[in-house]
Amino acid sequence: MDIFSFGMVIYEMLTLHIPYESMAGQQANQANEQGKRPPLCRADFPCPVLARELMVWCWQQKPENRPTAPDIMGVATIEQFPRLLDGIRICNYGKVNKGEGL
Numbered sequence: 001m002d003i004f005s006f007g008m009v010i011y012e013m014l015t016l017h018i019p020y021e022s023m024a025g026q027q028a029n030q031a032n033e034q035g036k037r038p039p040l041c042r043a044d045f046p047c048p049v050l051a052r053e054l055m056v057w058c059w060q061q062k063p064e065n066r067p068t069a070p071d072i073m074g075v076a077t078i079e080q081f082p083r084l085l086d087g088i089r090i091c092n093y094g095k096v097n098k099g100e101g102l
Contacts (some may be wrong), residue, residue, distance in 0.1 A: 003058050003063070003066045003067060003068070003069070003072070004059065004063075004066065006056060006058050006072070007055045007056070007057075007058025007059045007066075008038075009050055009052075010055035010058065011038055011055055013051075014047045014051060014052065014055065015038075015040070015041075019037055019038040019040070035061045037056075037059050040052075050078070054067070054072070054075055058072075059094060064073070
């Protein structure tokens with residue numbers, strides 16, 4: 001998996017949505033090439049800031065501005081990182097209870 005795709009996986013975990021789900025494949029590719037990213041709505045902001053910032057870092061338009069795998073491993077070893085899953089569960093609790101996820 002490349003770093004940009006890893007950012008998309010983070011997006012899916014935080015929002016419980018597929019990136020560009022309302023677009024056809026070619027439209028999604030064009031949006032990416034133009035620097036557009038899947039939307040984050042207000043309901044997504046309570047999610048862990050560390051995960052959101054890592055996602056945005058992975059989404060940088062220029063690959064040289066994205067983190068490397070060792071950079072990501074460095075973030076993953078931060079003491080708070082293992083607790084991100086709890087934050088994601090809390091963030092998505094309402095979505096899951098309303099039948100929107102998992």
